[in-house]
Amino acid sequence: MSQLTTIALLFGGANSEHEVSLASARGVLAAIDNAEFDVVLVGADRNGRWHRVATIDDLTLIDGGSGGGSPLPDLAGIDLALPVLHGRFGEDGTLQGLLELAGVPYAGCGVLASALAMDKHQAARVLRQAGIPVVSGEVVSAAGPAANTVAATIGYPVFVKPNRSGSSVGVSLVEGEPGLAAAIRMALGHDDLALLQPLDRGEEIDIGVLQLADGSLVTGAALRVHPAGDAPFFDYAAKYTAGGARFEVPADLRDQDLARLSDLAIRAFIALRCEGLARVDFFMDADGSARVNEVNTLPGLSALSQFPAMFRAAGRDLPDVVSTLIARGLAARPKVDSAARTARASLAAVH
Secondary structure, three states, rough: OOOOOEEEEEEEOOOOOOOHHHHHHHHHHOOOOOEEEEEEEEOOOOOEEEEOOOOOHHHHHHHHOOOOOOOOOOOOOOOOOOOOOOOOOOOOOOOHHHHHHHHHOOOOOOHHHHHHHHHHHHHHHHHHHHOOEOOEEEEEOOOOOOHHHHHHHOOOOEEEEHHHHHHOOOOOEOOHHHHHHHHHHHHHOOOEEEEEEOOOEEEEEEEEEEOOOOOOEOOOOEEEEEOOOOEEEEOOHHHHOOOOEEOOOOOOHHHHHHHHHHHHHHEEEEEHHOOOOEEEEEEEEEOOEEEEEEEEOOOOOOOOOOHHHHHHHHHOOOOHHHHHHHHHHHHHHOOOHHHHHHHHHHHHHHO
């Protein structure tokens, strides 16, 4: 028998999306091919301390107060790291930078793409420069007269969200100036900048992009989000509560609209220098015009998540998606021994 490839499933994290990461880790762990991969669970607790654990639930017990752990993950003997940490300190390029420094191959987007996509305002600037239509927005660092002016210029109702966050954490829809200050303060509880955007009345259509081992890109089926009941937008509860939203997948779209969205999704993936996978979220009007709302470089991989549903509808189940992601990571970032890394660094220094 050939030796199994050892995969470190990195999950948890010291941020507001800790529980989301646990759900994604459970989805990946259930989907991974145990005949091909030996999985090591490496979790970060809510304080950012790392632990090798036997089960995902063990990390929950550690979060309950048993303490310990290490400031850095134990990646000894790992062939490839598979990060499923959403949000800050996991999806924003910091963990990817650590893996680069440690010389550990990993799957998914790299440092630049992760940092750019997490910063919604900067990502929009890059996409706009690439000729890709985006939802407009402005950032503020505090509530007050300047923020009031920005909101009035955008026009109410206005969305207020942390500039660097995900899963709709800290997001508010504000109907008028009396509610603006509180919404900004809530957003600033998750980041140092709050992003103000107009209410876009287009339908939310999402497109998943998956990179194959040879570097080619494929898209999943389009997904239309139908928030349940009177929900004003696709908020955290709707995303992670069964029945909180209905996903229409594949979305009923005209061929020309689907082709345009798929093209824009791939262009956005390339413009942000993404790698492995991403989910591109659009707002689309009845006439087919569309704009990117955001690009998620580590989409949810739980049973309720959009990304697996999109590719399942396109004929790729989650085990296939996970195997493809791992294969691309191994191909794009082959393991380099320490001697070769030192020689390469020395050569770079000379030139």
